[in-house]
Amino acid sequence: MKMLAVFSRTHRPHFLWKAVECVPRVHLPSGTMCQMAAVKHPSCQMPACDYKPDSYQGMSKGRLLEIRKRNCHPMTMKVTYYRQPVFIHQGHMQWLWDVDGKRYLDLFAGVATVGVGHCHPRVNEAAVKQLKHLWHTTAIYIHPQIQEYAEKLVSLLPEPLKVVYLTNSGSEANDLAMLMARVHTGSYDIITLRGSYHGGSPLTMGLTSNTAYKYPVASGFGCHNTMCPDVFRGMWGGSHCRDSPVQTIRECSCSPGHCQANDRYIEQLKEMFDTTVPHRIAAFFGEPIQGVGGVVQYPKNYLKETYKLVREKGGICIADEVQTGFGRTGSHFWGFQGHDIIPDMVTMAKGIANGFPMGAVVTTEEIARSFGKGLHFNTFGGNPVACAIASSVLDTIAEERLQENCAVVGTYLLTELAKLRDKYEIIGDVRGKGLKIGVEMVTDKASRKPLSPEAMAEIFEDTKDMGVLIGKGGIYGQTIRIKPPMCITKDDADFFLAVFDQALQNYSMRR
Numbered sequence: 001m002k003m004l005a006v007f008s009r010t011h012r013p014h015f016l017w018k019a020v021e022c023v024p025r026v027h028l029p030s031g032t033m034c035q036m037a038a039v040k041h042p043s044c045q046m047p048a049c050d051y052k053p054d055s056y057q058g059m060s061k062g063r064l065l066e067i068r069k070r071n072c073h074p075m076t077m078k079v080t081y082y083r084q085p086v087f088i089h090q091g092h093m094q095w096l097w098d099v100d101g102k103r104y105l106d107l108f109a110g111v112a113t114v115g116v117g118h119c120h121p122r123v124n125e126a127a128v129k130q131l132k133h134l135w136h137t138t139a140i141y142i143h144p145q146i147q148e149y150a151e152k153l154v155s156l157l158p159e160p161l162k163v164v165y166l167t168n169s170g171s172e173a174n175d176l177a178m179l180m181a182r183v184h185t186g187s188y189d190i191i192t193l194r195g196s197y198h199g200g201s202p203l204t205m206g207l208t209s210n211t212a213y214k215y216p217v218a219s220g221f222g223c224h225n226t227m228c229p230d231v232f233r234g235m236w237g238g239s240h241c242r243d244s245p246v247q248t249i250r251e252c253s254c255s256p257g258h259c260q261a262n263d264r265y266i267e268q269l270k271e272m273f274d275t276t277v278p279h280r281i282a283a284f285f286g287e288p289i290q291g292v293g294g295v296v297q298y299p300k301n302y303l304k305e306t307y308k309l310v311r312e313k314g315g316i317c318i319a320d321e322v323q324t325g326f327g328r329t330g331s332h333f334w335g336f337q338g339h340d341i342i343p344d345m346v347t348m349a350k351g352i353a354n355g356f357p358m359g360a361v362v363t364t365e366e367i368a369r370s371f372g373k374g375l376h377f378n379t380f381g382g383n384p385v386a387c388a389i390a391s392s393v394l395d396t397i398a399e400e401r402l403q404e405n406c407a408v409v410g411t412y413l414l415t416e417l418a419k420l421r422d423k424y425e426i427i428g429d430v431r432g433k434g435l436k437i438g439v440e441m442v443t444d445k446a447s448r449k450p451l452s453p454e455a456m457a458e459i460f461e462d463t464k465d466m467g468v469l470i471g472k473g474g475i476y477g478q479t480i481r482i483k484p485p486m487c488i489t490k491d492d493a494d495f496f497l498a499v500f501d502q503a504l505q506n507y508s509m510r511r
Helices: 002-008 061-071 074-078 121-131 144-154 170-185 260-275 302-312 335-339 365-371 384-399 402-423 453-465 490-510
Strands: 088-092 095-098 103-106 163-167 190-193 223-226 283-286 316-320 345-348 359-363 427-433 436-441 471-473 479-482
Touching (some): 144 359, 170 365, 302 316, 302 335, 402 490
Parallel strands (some): 190 223, 190 283, 316 345
């Protein structure tokens, strides 16, 4: 009932109430006001915006692309989205502008990172204030920002998670968590789920279970991947499995409160314990909802039962909150809280500082003391500017009720996307919580065969040309990921829904 009460509220931050434009506006190359030139359908009307970006005065797009291809690592081009790339110049809240002044609704937030909005005035003010006092010093000296932020952060976590180690990124936080778990338990083996992404460092590459992120080098010794309990694409699943306003279209005969799919996936984990790892293990790593893996949700009791089994094997339980933390799921501040569990360690990054490089590991006093046997030092962890920004982010989330906004707007988006799933054969599944949403694209619902990369590219290009930026994920790149700044409004959601509907119509007509 508590969750339903949250969903029923309609409050949004006062500055987010925007009128929807009734007529298309002409795109002005200077970047003034708002553009509608790329919109291909009269119903796709971009919400109004009263922010005026600066006119771009830098290098030409041709020159930028030339340097990117010649002087940046080839990987930079490999990860570049779109056949016709977007050249971003400026951002404000949920909006981005390119160098030509065209405006976009950002529904990917720098890969689920810009939580409170691009260049949020309050966060900007905190950054500038700190920059005028002290840019950098390390933890060898005591400066107020580390202590102030650590106290504020742990106040939002349950006992006994009260000790913080600050890092620069999520990969680094997960790397450190692996080390701390092994030192504390005296064991080496770590289990995670297939399809997971926990970073790209030599250690975390072992946790990450996605061929696209693997190299033919020795890495991740002692890491094991068990079957992901994906109730849409996996071997077992039904129509009541997950904690989401939208369920799969798979049928099941489960009685109320009992999930047979969960039982089968837990059996797979038990088989791993019986065949693959020693009697004692170091840890289990799990995202409350998979991110890069395609916004995969598990059966409701899966993590609770997994934590119990892992602890029986002497392991500690680690929640990777890099993409689910800081209110994004709407119902709770941390994703693990939605599973009614308390981990032994929590890792976080991305939204922690709204795009400023920062990460953290939060754990118990007991585990922290074990790590004190050696010496570990991080030059930039706990940087004064990072801490000031992160502290302002926490204040902004609370005062602008952004977690609640995630619940309200996210639930609306999910239910409306479910209607598009029923309308189009190529939408196989809609899932997620709050503003962490996945739309899995298939050739047809019966086979659940992933939609081809070429087809995905067409839909992405159309959506971008009509003014919306989205992400993608999944083992086969078949899942559209919607993880916007948490300040988006229902009007923004309606604009995206109209654009996405039109992009799907365009794709169908080309077939």
